[in-house]
Amino acid sequence: MKQQQKVTYLSQSRFTPSPERVLVSTVCRDVYHDSRDHSKPSSITSNGFQNGFGEYSTHLPEEHKFFTNQPSYGLSFLEANVIGPTYLHYPESSELERQMASSKYEVLCLSAYTWSLPWAIETAIKAKNTYGFKEVWLGGYAVMTDEPLISKHFDRLFWGYSESSMNQAIGKEPIEIQDIRHPDLSTYAYFLGKESTIGHVLFQRGCSNKCTYCADPVFNPGGEPCLSFSEIERVLDHYKYKNIRSIYFSNQETKMHTVYARSIIDAMKKREMRFGMLTSFPALLAKGHDGIKELHDNGMNFLLLGLESLDESNLTKTNRRARSKMMYDTLKLLRDLKIILTTTYMICFEDDTVEKIKDAKNKMIHDLGVTVNLFNITMPLPGTPMYWEYKSKQLIFDWNWSRWTGNHLVWKHPTISPEQAVELLAELRAEVNSPVHNPNVRSIWQARQNSHNNIYTHDYDNSILMYP
Structure with missing residues (x-):
């Protein structure tokens, strides 16, 4: 029984990196913190988790607020099943920057929501132009966006839960659904x-x-x-x-x-x-x-x-x-x-x-x-x-x-x-x-x-x- 997964190839290189040469990251926890009109970062905690309730209690007094510290579903499933890449769970921007500058990686894979697409595009440009990454891949809901800059700065789009397609992208075998951890x-x-x-x-x-x-x-x-x-x-x-x-x-x-x-x-x-x-x-x-x-x-x-x-x-x-x-x-x-x-x-x-x-x-x-x-x-x-x-x-x-x-x-x-x-x-x-x-x-x-x-x-x- 196979997983229903889809990859959109925006470039035709079909480049296959070594697993340990792939860096995977969610959006950074401090993204847009200097933006006055952006309220979504309240959904990411300072210690690197999702706060699924953060923005829904912003108008309540402190004693009545509610919140959660939850790991990223998608990245957690990837890390448990696709072995080899380095995974960053809601890192600080400085940590992602440090990893990109380390010269250890040749592919950057970003997981982004629609609201964090501008960050993803900016990061993709920096990865290629400043740090010499060969390819940048994109996953998460942002892949659904018909933003022209996506095809200009990304090489592959991963749809849905992507353990099997990601494993194949780094030169390994597909993963059957009954083998998912x-x-x-x-x-x-x-x-x-x-x-x-x-x-x-x-x-x-x-x-x-x-x-x-x-x-x-x-x-x-x-x-x-x-x-x-x-x-x-x-x-x-x-x-x-x-x-x-x-x-x-x-x-x-x-x-x-x-x-x-x-x-x-x-x-x-x-x-x-x-x-x-x-x-x-x-x-x-x-x-x-x-x-x-x-x-x-x-x-x-x-x-x-x-x-x-x-x-x-x-x-x-x-x-x-x-x-x-x-x-x-x-x-x-x-x-x-x-x-x-x-x-x-x-x-x-x-x-x-x-x-x-x-x-x-x-x-x-x-x-x-x-x-x-x-x-x-x-x-x-x-x-x-x-x-x-x-x-x-x-x-x-x-x-x-x-x-x-x-x-x-x-x-x-x-x-x-x-x-x-x-x-x-x-x-x-x-x-x-x-x-x-x-x-x-x-x-x-x-x-x-x-x-x-x-x-x-x-x-x-x-x-x-x-x-x-």
């Missing part, structure tokens, strides 16, 4: 005074959904086979050895009602582990409400669900399979089961208005039982159907890729100005995720305060912050 993805989390460590697991990668705004179905389409069950057992044992008892399945769409997933649930029960997952409403509801109750009875106590919008028009236009009634009914059940719920939500869809967004905010606070909501401004990510539609209609006005973070409105919305979008985003992040305004968050905050006084230990421990 799962890396340690232990993630430290902090929420409302509680520290915990979650073991992240991906047993199947790729997304089969067709949402028009999402990069994953284009960058890493679904259909890839699952990792070997023995490998999942090995990583669960590794987490157990580290005294980690809470597992988070971070597949793009985790399907826990399959025979394979049932075996994983049994394996976790044997190890006395609880779990949560990133999933969609249709995947969660594959066996109806009874299926959700069964998952809960088997240890599921937290979820990350893509809510995205409460407006039926937005859901239809973006090919969302979930509909508002389905989502409302499911959220009520999750609330009744006391399953901790984190959701993602996008504002400024085409049919959104200021009034609709504020109404949705009130519903999330008072009606839906959401604990944490991760808000972003709708962005036509390069390569997606939404991007090609908006570009053809000449709706995109901001071509500074460093601002494509989900914190700015980069296209011409029919009723909402860029300034209003930023204000709305701040309002939602400050209120929905705050114990001052959200009664669900407030109950956790109060319970945590009580537990510090040894009066009451809340069942939510180790189950709030779990994903990138």
Whole structure:
């Protein structure tokens, strides 16, 4: 069973470097720190991890902030499976510069997001012109961007998870999916005074959904086979050895009602582990409400669900399979089961208005039982159907890729100005995720305060912050 991986060759050299002559790096942790209009670096910690919640709590007072320290999924999988290259995980710029100047390497491979593409291009130019690198390769979501400078300064583009194609690029054999080794993805989390460590697991990668705004179905389409069950057992044992008892399945769409997933649930029960997952409403509801109750009875106590919008028009236009009634009914059940719920939500869809967004905010606070909501401004990510539609209609006005973070409105919305979008985003992040305004968050905050006084230990421990 082969991995579904793709390489785009921008130059025809087909150069094969020695493995030890390849330097691989994520974006630097201090990138854009001197830029006033760039807010994304809050998602990278000073000690070289991703903070998947950093930008979502910037408008909260210090005592209410939440954050994670999580390794890069893509680079961690590469390092565990492609042996020989040197890997830099969110290094400081000075460290990357030192490595490039060492004369030990002839190929530089950069992993970049859309917002860090300007950094990647600048680094590629420096690698070739200053340090004499023969080739520079690019991976990550930035490869989806139709930026002309990419073809000028890069030699290869790697799409999706690229262990097999990367191994072949350095002169080794392809890697079959059943031979993939799962890396340690232990993630430290902090929420409302509680520290915990979650073991992240991906047993199947790729997304089969067709949402028009999402990069994953284009960058890493679904259909890839699952990792070997023995490998999942090995990583669960590794987490157990580290005294980690809470597992988070971070597949793009985790399907826990399959025979394979049932075996994983049994394996976790044997190890006395609880779990949560990133999933969609249709995947969660594959066996109806009874299926959700069964998952809960088997240890599921937290979820990350893509809510995205409460407006039926937005859901239809973006090919969302979930509909508002389905989502409302499911959220009520999750609330009744006391399953901790984190959701993602996008504002400024085409049919959104200021009034609709504020109404949705009130519903999330008072009606839906959401604990944490991760808000972003709708962005036509390069390569997606939404991007090609908006570009053809000449709706995109901001071509500074460093601002494509989900914190700015980069296209011409029919009723909402860029300034209003930023204000709305701040309002939602400050209120929905705050114990001052959200009664669900407030109950956790109060319970945590009580537990510090040894009066009451809340069942939510180790189950709030779990994903990138």
